[in-house]
Amino acid sequence: MLNYIWGGMILLSLIVSLFTGRIEETAAAAVTGASSAVEISLTLLGIMCLWGGLAKIGERAGLIDLLARLLHPLLRLLFPDLDKQSPARGKIILNITANLLGMGNAATPLGIDAIRELNRISPKPGSATNAMCMLVVLNTASIQLLPTTLLSLRQTFGSSAPAEIIIPIWLTSICALIAGITAAKLLERRYPL
Amino acid sequence: MTQISAMAVPAVIALFIGMGLYKKVGVYDCFTEGAGSALKSMTGILPSLVGLMAAIHMFRASGAPELLADFLSPLLSRLGMPADVLPLALLRPISGSASTAMVTDIFQTLGPDSLAGKIASVMMGSTETTFYTVAVYFGAVGVKNTRHTLIAALTADITGIIMSVLITQWLL
Numbered sequence: 001m002l003n004y005i006w007g008g009m010i011l012l013s014l015i016v017s018l019f020t021g022r023i024e025e026t027a028a029a030a031v032t033g034a035s036s037a038v039e040i041s042l043t044l045l046g047i048m049c050l051w052g053g054l055a056k057i058g059e060r061a062g063l064i065d066l067l068a069r070l071l072h073p074l075l076r077l078l079f080p081d082l083d084k085q086s087p088a089r090g091k092i093i094l095n096i097t098a099n100l101l102g103m104g105n106a107a108t109p110l111g112i113d114a115i116r117e118l119n120r121i122s123p124k125p126g127s128a129t130n131a132m133c134m135l136v137v138l139n140t141a142s143i144q145l146l147p148t149t150l151l152s153l154r155q156t157f158g159s160s161a162p163a164e165i166i167i168p169i170w171l172t173s174i175c176a177l178i179a180g181i182t183a184a185k186l187l188e189r190r191y192p193l
Numbered sequence: 194m195t196q197i198s199a200m201a202v203p204a205v206i207a208l209f210i211g212m213g214l215y216k217k218v219g220v221y222d223c224f225t226e227g228a229g230s231a232l233k234s235m236t237g238i239l240p241s242l243v244g245l246m247a248a249i250h251m252f253r254a255s256g257a258p259e260l261l262a263d264f265l266s267p268l269l270s271r272l273g274m275p276a277d278v279l280p281l282a283l284l285r286p287i288s289g290s291a292s293t294a295m296v297t298d299i300f301q302t303l304g305p306d307s308l309a310g311k312i313a314s315v316m317m318g319s320t321e322t323t324f325y326t327v328a329v330y331f332g333a334v335g336v337k338n339t340r341h342t343l344i345a346a347l348t349a350d351i352t353g354i355i356m357s358v359l360i361t362q363w364l365l
Contacts, residue, residue, distance in 0.1 A: 005284070005287065005288065005291070006244065006245065006248055006291075009248045009249075009251075009252050010247075010248050010251055010252075012252070012255075012257060013248070013251040013252045013254070013255035013257055014251070014255070016255040016256060016257040016260065017254070017255035017256065020255060020256035022254060022255055022256055025254045025255075026251050026254045026255045027251075028254070029247075029250035029251045029253065029254035029255075030247045030248075030250065030251050031247075032250055033246040033247035033248070033249060033250025033251065034243045034244075034246060034247040036246055036250070036301065037239070037242040037243040037245075037246035037247070037294070038239070038243065040242070040246075040297055040301075041235060041238075041239050041242060044235070045232065045235055048231045048232075048235050049228035049229075049231045049232055049235075050228065051231065052227040052228050052229075052230060052231025052232075052234075053223070053224035053225065053226075053227040053228035053231070054205075054206060054209050054210075054224065054227070055209075055227055056223045056224065056226055056227025056228075056230075057209045057210060057212075057213040057218060057220050057223045057224055057227070058208075058209040058212070058213070059227075060213065060216075060218045060223050061209065061212040061213040061215070061216045061218050062212070062216060063208075063209070063212060108329065111330060112329070112330065112333045115330050115331075115333060115334050116333065116334055118334075119334040119335075119336070125335075126335065126336060126337055126338065127336065127337075127338040127340070128331065128336050128338060128339050128340050128342055132330075132331075132334075132336065132342075133339070133340055133341060133342040133345065135330070136326065136327055136330045136331070136339075136342050136346065137342060137345045137346050137349065139321070139326050139330065140321045140322075140323040140326045140327065140346040140349060140350070141320075141321060141346065141349035141350070141353070142321060143319075144318065145201075145205075146201060146202070146205050147317075147318040149293070150296070150314055150317055150318050151202065153293075153296065153297060153300060153305070154300065154305040154310075154314060156300075157297075157300040157301065157304065157305045158304070158305070159304075159305035159306050159310075160306055161198075161199065161306070162305070163198045163199045163201060163202055164198050164199070164311075164365060165198070165311060165314040165315055165318060165361075165365070166198040166201050166318075167198050167364065168311075168315045168357070168360045168361055168364050168365060169314075169315050169318035169319045171356075171360050171364075172315055172316075172318075172319035172353055172356045172357045172360050173318075173319040173353065175352055175353070175356040175360075176319055176320065176349040176350065176352045176353030176356065177349065179348050179349050179351075179352035179353075180345050180346060180348055180349025180352075181345075183341075183344065183345035183348035183349070184341060184342075184345035187340075187341035187344060187345055188340070188341060190341065191340040191341040193340070
Protein backbone atom coordinates (compact mmCIF):
# COMPACT_ATOMS: atom_id res chain seq x y z
CA MET A 1 0.00 0.00 0.00
CA LEU A 2 2.80 2.38 0.90
CA ASN A 3 4.34 1.78 -2.53
CA TYR A 4 1.37 3.48 -4.14
CA ILE A 5 1.07 6.24 -1.56
CA TRP A 6 4.75 7.11 -1.72
CA GLY A 7 5.00 6.91 -5.49
CA GLY A 8 1.68 8.68 -5.97
CA MET A 9 2.67 11.47 -3.62
CA ILE A 10 5.88 12.18 -5.55
CA LEU A 11 4.20 12.02 -8.96
CA LEU A 12 1.28 14.15 -7.77
CA SER A 13 3.71 16.73 -6.35
CA LEU A 14 5.54 16.95 -9.67
CA ILE A 15 2.32 17.25 -11.68
CA VAL A 16 0.86 19.89 -9.36
CA SER A 17 4.13 21.82 -9.39
CA LEU A 18 3.86 22.10 -13.18
CA PHE A 19 0.60 24.00 -12.73
CA THR A 20 1.70 26.09 -9.78
CA GLY A 21 5.01 26.89 -11.50
CA ARG A 22 7.06 25.53 -8.63
CA ILE A 23 8.78 22.65 -10.35
CA GLU A 24 12.28 23.77 -9.39
CA GLU A 25 11.37 24.23 -5.73
CA THR A 26 9.71 20.83 -5.70
CA ALA A 27 12.75 19.06 -7.09
CA ALA A 28 15.00 20.86 -4.61
CA ALA A 29 12.66 19.86 -1.79
CA ALA A 30 13.48 16.19 -2.35
CA VAL A 31 17.07 16.87 -1.33
CA THR A 32 16.25 19.05 1.68
CA GLY A 33 13.67 16.50 2.83
CA ALA A 34 16.15 13.64 2.64
CA SER A 35 18.85 15.48 4.54
CA SER A 36 16.43 16.72 7.20
CA ALA A 37 15.41 13.10 7.83
CA VAL A 38 19.01 12.31 8.72
CA GLU A 39 19.37 15.40 10.92
CA ILE A 40 16.20 14.55 12.82
CA SER A 41 17.25 10.94 13.35
CA LEU A 42 20.56 12.08 14.76
CA THR A 43 18.98 14.52 17.22
CA LEU A 44 16.36 11.95 18.23
CA LEU A 45 18.83 9.14 18.69
CA GLY A 46 19.97 10.10 22.19
CA ILE A 47 16.49 10.54 23.62
CA MET A 48 15.21 7.36 22.00
CA CYS A 49 18.09 5.36 23.48
CA LEU A 50 17.38 6.89 26.88
CA TRP A 51 13.75 5.74 26.79
CA GLY A 52 14.62 2.39 25.30
CA GLY A 53 17.01 1.79 28.18
CA LEU A 54 14.50 2.84 30.82
CA ALA A 55 11.79 0.65 29.31
CA LYS A 56 14.11 -2.35 29.51
CA ILE A 57 14.64 -1.70 33.23
CA GLY A 58 10.87 -1.57 33.72
CA GLU A 59 10.45 -4.84 31.86
CA ARG A 60 13.09 -6.63 33.95
CA ALA A 61 11.76 -5.18 37.19
CA GLY A 62 8.43 -6.89 36.64
CA LEU A 63 6.29 -3.84 35.92
CA ILE A 64 4.44 -5.83 33.27
CA ASP A 65 3.39 -8.49 35.79
CA LEU A 66 2.25 -5.82 38.22
CA LEU A 67 0.01 -4.07 35.69
CA ALA A 68 -1.23 -7.39 34.38
CA ARG A 69 -2.71 -8.22 37.78
CA LEU A 70 -4.66 -4.97 37.74
CA LEU A 71 -6.12 -5.69 34.32
CA HIS A 72 -7.78 -9.04 35.07
CA PRO A 73 -11.31 -7.73 35.75
CA LEU A 74 -11.30 -5.72 32.53
CA LEU A 75 -10.51 -8.84 30.58
CA ARG A 76 -13.60 -10.66 31.76
CA LEU A 77 -15.68 -7.81 30.37
CA LEU A 78 -14.01 -7.69 26.96
CA PHE A 79 -13.53 -11.39 26.32
CA PRO A 80 -16.60 -13.09 27.82
CA ASP A 81 -16.19 -16.21 25.63
CA LEU A 82 -12.72 -16.87 26.91
CA ASP A 83 -12.26 -19.71 29.35
CA LYS A 84 -10.85 -18.77 32.75
CA GLN A 85 -8.02 -21.26 32.43
CA SER A 86 -7.22 -20.43 28.83
CA PRO A 87 -3.53 -19.63 28.28
CA ALA A 88 -4.71 -16.94 25.86
CA ARG A 89 -5.76 -14.78 28.83
CA GLY A 90 -2.26 -14.28 30.16
CA LYS A 91 -0.94 -13.55 26.70
CA ILE A 92 -3.64 -10.98 25.99
CA ILE A 93 -2.92 -9.29 29.32
CA LEU A 94 0.81 -9.12 28.59
CA ASN A 95 0.06 -7.66 25.17
CA ILE A 96 -2.24 -4.95 26.56
CA THR A 97 0.26 -4.11 29.29
CA ALA A 98 3.18 -3.80 26.90
CA ASN A 99 1.06 -1.45 24.81
CA LEU A 100 0.22 0.65 27.87
CA LEU A 101 3.87 0.96 28.76
CA GLY A 102 4.74 1.95 25.21
CA MET A 103 6.88 -1.13 24.59
CA GLY A 104 5.77 -1.49 21.00
CA ASN A 105 8.60 -3.89 20.20
CA ALA A 106 7.49 -6.23 22.95
CA ALA A 107 3.75 -5.77 22.40
CA THR A 108 3.56 -7.10 18.86
CA PRO A 109 5.19 -10.51 19.42
CA LEU A 110 3.12 -10.95 22.60
CA GLY A 111 -0.05 -10.06 20.69
CA ILE A 112 0.77 -12.46 17.89
CA ASP A 113 1.36 -15.14 20.48
CA ALA A 114 -2.09 -14.37 21.90
CA ILE A 115 -3.89 -14.46 18.55
CA ARG A 116 -2.19 -17.77 17.67
CA GLU A 117 -3.62 -19.22 20.86
CA LEU A 118 -7.06 -17.79 20.04
CA ASN A 119 -6.85 -19.30 16.57
CA ARG A 120 -5.94 -22.67 18.03
CA ILE A 121 -9.10 -22.78 20.16
CA SER A 122 -11.28 -21.25 17.43
CA PRO A 123 -14.20 -23.38 16.24
CA LYS A 124 -13.67 -22.09 12.71
CA PRO A 125 -10.00 -21.54 11.83
CA GLY A 126 -9.51 -18.99 9.05
CA SER A 127 -12.30 -16.78 10.38
CA ALA A 128 -11.83 -14.15 13.08
CA THR A 129 -13.66 -15.01 16.29
CA ASN A 130 -15.15 -12.28 18.48
CA ALA A 131 -12.15 -12.54 20.78
CA MET A 132 -9.70 -12.17 17.91
CA CYS A 133 -11.50 -9.10 16.59
CA MET A 134 -11.51 -7.56 20.05
CA LEU A 135 -7.79 -8.23 20.50
CA VAL A 136 -6.95 -6.53 17.21
CA VAL A 137 -9.23 -3.58 17.95
CA LEU A 138 -7.54 -3.17 21.35
CA ASN A 139 -4.20 -3.10 19.57
CA THR A 140 -5.26 -0.54 16.99
CA ALA A 141 -6.72 1.74 19.67
CA SER A 142 -4.27 1.14 22.46
CA ILE A 143 -3.59 3.72 25.12
CA GLN A 144 0.05 4.60 25.61
CA LEU A 145 0.68 6.01 29.07
CA LEU A 146 3.89 7.75 28.05
CA PRO A 147 4.25 8.50 24.33
CA THR A 148 8.04 8.66 24.46
CA THR A 149 8.81 9.09 20.76
CA LEU A 150 6.43 12.01 20.59
CA LEU A 151 7.88 13.58 23.73
CA SER A 152 11.38 13.28 22.29
CA LEU A 153 10.27 14.83 19.04
CA ARG A 154 8.56 17.75 20.78
CA GLN A 155 11.63 18.33 22.92
CA THR A 156 13.92 18.17 19.91
CA PHE A 157 11.97 20.94 18.20
CA GLY A 158 12.14 23.19 21.24
CA SER A 159 8.66 22.89 22.71
CA SER A 160 8.29 25.02 25.85
CA ALA A 161 6.13 22.31 27.44
CA PRO A 162 6.83 18.99 25.70
CA ALA A 163 4.72 16.99 28.15
CA GLU A 164 1.57 19.11 28.11
CA ILE A 165 0.02 16.84 25.49
CA ILE A 166 0.00 13.77 27.75
CA ILE A 167 -3.39 14.25 29.40
CA PRO A 168 -5.13 15.29 26.17
CA ILE A 169 -3.66 12.13 24.62
CA TRP A 170 -5.04 9.98 27.44
CA LEU A 171 -8.50 11.50 27.08
CA THR A 172 -8.50 11.18 23.31
CA SER A 173 -7.24 7.59 23.47
CA ILE A 174 -9.96 6.65 25.94
CA CYS A 175 -12.62 8.10 23.63
CA ALA A 176 -11.18 6.21 20.66
CA LEU A 177 -10.88 3.00 22.67
CA ILE A 178 -14.46 3.20 23.92
CA ALA A 179 -15.67 3.88 20.37
CA GLY A 180 -13.70 0.90 19.06
CA ILE A 181 -14.87 -1.51 21.77
CA THR A 182 -18.49 -0.39 21.41
CA ALA A 183 -18.34 -0.77 17.64
CA ALA A 184 -16.79 -4.23 17.97
CA LYS A 185 -19.42 -5.36 20.49
CA LEU A 186 -22.32 -3.98 18.45
CA LEU A 187 -21.08 -5.29 15.12
CA GLU A 188 -20.16 -8.81 16.20
CA ARG A 189 -23.82 -9.81 15.99
CA ARG A 190 -24.23 -8.36 12.51
CA TYR A 191 -21.24 -10.27 11.18
CA PRO A 192 -21.83 -13.84 12.33
CA LEU A 193 -18.86 -16.16 12.45
CA MET B 194 -3.33 20.11 34.10
CA THR B 195 -0.01 21.05 32.53
CA GLN B 196 1.69 20.35 35.85
CA ILE B 197 0.27 16.83 36.09
CA SER B 198 1.40 16.22 32.53
CA ALA B 199 4.85 17.56 33.31
CA MET B 200 5.19 15.28 36.36
CA ALA B 201 4.48 12.13 34.34
CA VAL B 202 7.99 11.90 32.91
CA PRO B 203 10.01 12.26 36.13
CA ALA B 204 7.52 10.00 37.92
CA VAL B 205 7.98 7.23 35.37
CA ILE B 206 11.77 7.51 35.46
CA ALA B 207 11.76 7.36 39.27
CA LEU B 208 9.34 4.43 39.26
CA PHE B 209 11.32 2.38 36.75
CA ILE B 210 14.70 2.91 38.37
CA GLY B 211 13.33 2.62 41.90
CA MET B 212 11.57 -0.64 41.15
CA GLY B 213 14.60 -1.93 39.28
CA LEU B 214 16.89 -1.34 42.25
CA TYR B 215 14.32 -2.79 44.65
CA LYS B 216 14.04 -5.95 42.56
CA LYS B 217 17.86 -6.10 42.38
CA VAL B 218 17.88 -5.68 38.61
CA GLY B 219 21.21 -4.69 37.08
CA VAL B 220 19.76 -1.32 36.14
CA TYR B 221 22.77 0.01 34.31
CA ASP B 222 23.37 -3.15 32.26
CA CYS B 223 19.68 -3.28 31.51
CA PHE B 224 19.72 0.33 30.44
CA THR B 225 22.56 -0.11 27.98
CA GLU B 226 20.91 -3.23 26.58
CA GLY B 227 17.64 -1.37 25.97
CA ALA B 228 19.43 1.67 24.58
CA GLY B 229 21.26 -0.62 22.18
CA SER B 230 18.07 -2.06 20.75
CA ALA B 231 16.61 1.45 20.45
CA LEU B 232 19.69 2.38 18.45
CA LYS B 233 19.13 -0.57 16.18
CA SER B 234 15.48 0.21 15.56
CA MET B 235 16.35 3.84 14.93
CA THR B 236 18.88 2.98 12.25
CA GLY B 237 16.33 0.52 10.91
CA ILE B 238 13.74 3.21 10.22
CA LEU B 239 16.22 5.74 8.80
CA PRO B 240 15.93 4.58 5.16
CA SER B 241 12.15 4.81 5.15
CA LEU B 242 12.30 8.13 6.97
CA VAL B 243 14.61 9.55 4.29
CA GLY B 244 12.30 8.42 1.50
CA LEU B 245 9.17 9.67 3.18
CA MET B 246 10.56 13.02 4.28
CA ALA B 247 11.73 13.64 0.71
CA ALA B 248 8.24 12.90 -0.58
CA ILE B 249 6.58 15.08 2.05
CA HIS B 250 8.87 18.00 1.35
CA MET B 251 8.16 17.68 -2.37
CA PHE B 252 4.45 17.49 -1.74
CA ARG B 253 4.53 20.64 0.34
CA ALA B 254 6.80 22.56 -2.04
CA SER B 255 4.53 21.79 -4.99
CA GLY B 256 1.64 23.74 -3.51
CA ALA B 257 -0.63 20.69 -3.42
CA PRO B 258 -1.56 21.04 0.30
CA GLU B 259 -2.99 24.51 -0.34
CA LEU B 260 -5.13 23.16 -3.17
CA LEU B 261 -6.32 20.28 -1.04
CA ALA B 262 -7.07 22.57 1.88
CA ASP B 263 -9.02 24.98 -0.31
CA PHE B 264 -11.06 22.11 -1.57
CA LEU B 265 -11.81 20.73 1.89
CA SER B 266 -11.87 23.96 3.86
CA PRO B 267 -15.67 24.06 4.50
CA LEU B 268 -15.45 20.67 6.20
CA LEU B 269 -12.25 21.48 8.07
CA SER B 270 -13.40 24.82 9.42
CA ARG B 271 -16.57 23.26 10.81
CA LEU B 272 -14.39 20.86 12.79
CA GLY B 273 -11.75 23.46 13.61
CA MET B 274 -8.97 21.37 12.13
CA PRO B 275 -6.02 23.39 10.74
CA ALA B 276 -5.35 22.50 7.11
CA ASP B 277 -1.74 21.53 7.94
CA VAL B 278 -2.96 18.60 10.01
CA LEU B 279 -5.18 17.13 7.29
CA PRO B 280 -2.51 15.02 5.51
CA LEU B 281 -1.58 13.50 8.89
CA ALA B 282 -5.20 12.59 9.59
CA LEU B 283 -5.43 10.85 6.21
CA LEU B 284 -2.13 8.96 6.53
CA ARG B 285 -2.26 8.01 10.20
CA PRO B 286 -4.13 4.69 9.89
CA ILE B 287 -2.03 3.61 6.89
CA SER B 288 1.60 4.21 7.76
CA GLY B 289 3.39 4.77 11.05
CA SER B 290 6.65 5.99 9.56
CA ALA B 291 4.86 8.33 7.13
CA SER B 292 2.87 9.88 9.94
CA THR B 293 5.99 10.25 12.10
CA ALA B 294 7.58 12.07 9.17
CA MET B 295 4.45 14.21 8.81
CA VAL B 296 4.42 15.19 12.49
CA THR B 297 8.13 16.00 12.31
CA ASP B 298 7.45 18.22 9.33
CA ILE B 299 4.69 20.10 11.17
CA PHE B 300 7.00 20.60 14.18
CA GLN B 301 9.76 21.81 11.89
CA THR B 302 7.69 24.33 9.95
CA LEU B 303 5.09 25.49 12.49
CA GLY B 304 6.62 24.47 15.80
CA PRO B 305 5.45 21.92 18.39
CA ASP B 306 3.64 24.61 20.38
CA SER B 307 1.52 25.89 17.49
CA LEU B 308 -2.11 24.81 17.38
CA ALA B 309 -1.37 22.50 14.44
CA GLY B 310 1.66 21.13 16.32
CA LYS B 311 -0.42 20.38 19.41
CA ILE B 312 -3.24 18.76 17.48
CA ALA B 313 -0.75 16.72 15.47
CA SER B 314 0.88 15.55 18.74
CA VAL B 315 -2.40 14.45 20.27
CA MET B 316 -3.56 12.78 17.06
CA MET B 317 -0.27 10.93 16.68
CA GLY B 318 -0.18 9.85 20.33
CA SER B 319 -3.74 8.59 20.55
CA THR B 320 -4.13 6.61 17.33
CA GLU B 321 -2.40 3.62 15.77
CA THR B 322 -1.37 2.33 12.36
CA THR B 323 -4.59 0.38 12.00
CA PHE B 324 -4.08 -1.26 8.59
CA TYR B 325 -0.62 -2.44 9.52
CA THR B 326 -1.79 -3.87 12.84
CA VAL B 327 -4.75 -5.69 11.28
CA ALA B 328 -2.52 -7.10 8.54
CA VAL B 329 0.20 -8.28 10.95
CA TYR B 330 -2.16 -9.95 13.42
CA PHE B 331 -4.48 -11.69 10.99
CA GLY B 332 -1.61 -12.45 8.65
CA ALA B 333 0.18 -14.27 11.47
CA VAL B 334 -2.64 -16.80 11.85
CA GLY B 335 -3.83 -16.87 8.25
CA VAL B 336 -7.27 -15.41 8.96
CA LYS B 337 -8.98 -14.38 5.73
CA ASN B 338 -12.43 -13.46 7.00
CA THR B 339 -11.78 -10.55 9.37
CA ARG B 340 -15.52 -9.82 9.86
CA HIS B 341 -16.16 -6.50 11.64
CA THR B 342 -12.58 -5.85 12.77
CA LEU B 343 -11.64 -3.18 10.24
CA ILE B 344 -14.87 -1.20 10.67
CA ALA B 345 -14.55 -1.25 14.45
CA ALA B 346 -10.86 -0.29 14.32
CA LEU B 347 -11.51 2.55 11.89
CA THR B 348 -14.37 3.77 14.10
CA ALA B 349 -11.79 4.09 16.85
CA ASP B 350 -9.40 5.94 14.51
CA ILE B 351 -11.98 8.43 13.27
CA THR B 352 -13.09 9.07 16.84
CA GLY B 353 -9.46 9.61 17.83
CA ILE B 354 -8.83 12.01 14.95
CA ILE B 355 -11.93 14.11 15.62
CA MET B 356 -11.50 14.08 19.39
CA SER B 357 -7.83 15.08 19.13
CA VAL B 358 -8.94 18.30 17.41
CA LEU B 359 -11.73 18.99 19.92
CA ILE B 360 -9.87 18.01 23.09
CA THR B 361 -6.74 19.93 22.12
CA GLN B 362 -8.72 23.09 21.54
CA TRP B 363 -10.59 22.57 24.78
CA LEU B 364 -7.59 21.83 27.01
CA LEU B 365 -4.50 23.44 25.48
